[in-house]
Amino acid sequence: MNVDEVLNRIITINHAWKLSREEFGSSNAITKALRDQKSSWQASLLRDYPEMSYLKVDTDNSTADEILYSVRLKRSIVIDGVTRTDAEHLPERIAKELFYELEIEALLKNNENIHV
Template sequence: MDKIEHIFQTSVEQLVREIVAVNHAWKAARELFGDDSPVSTSTRDLKTCLQVRLLREHAPDQVYLVKDSAASNELGEEIYSLQLRNKVGDRLYAFAQGSIELKPEGKDFLRRFIPVYSRVIFSKPEIENEISRVVIEGHTSSEGDDKTNMELSVKNFKMVTTK
């Protein structure tokens, strides 16, 4: 790869974070609007583009294809999955245990996720017209009693939606 191409190459970690964010948006769109809605198909297509970019920029050193036998048998065609040679990231816990303060990685995730999600929602009028609401969900840990966890959830929701 020449020097110019290297400047524009996105890191594996960044592409994986974007793929995960778009995948969450795609799952939510499918639940809210169905598999064939414009927002569902657009987010699926965006995820596919990001996966192709990951493969093009980082194969075979950091990512490779593997045949998904179960999905292939179920669908009657060959289906492949991307596999990373090294683990990237970990599950995001945006808030510290029992806290309403967003952790730096939670803020960073929201800073990256919201623009990607917004671009998908507002990318075409037919998608934008399908959106009547955006649902923000979060979960507390199972530690503590239900009342305390519910109060913490409400405070966390307010923290995320007002920042």
């Protein structure tokens, strides 16, 4: 699977998760499963394509009680005619479930050679 396919899955699952959350609520089993699946694909993107991706703290969307990471792309990718520079958000609490602390630190520093 190439990076475009992984990114497309993340975007598609993110849309489905948001629809499920609106329709059934955030505590619904399907909503949680979609959230977890999206996060798993984001982790795969970050681990399998470190030359293409990194984490950045999203200061625009983070709140006092919830830090959000933006899963960023080092160069833009066109998906379904839309230029993408990110692969959606990943809450810090979920990132801590998926990555070791040292991995998170490395992913936050992995923003060299950005060509967006």
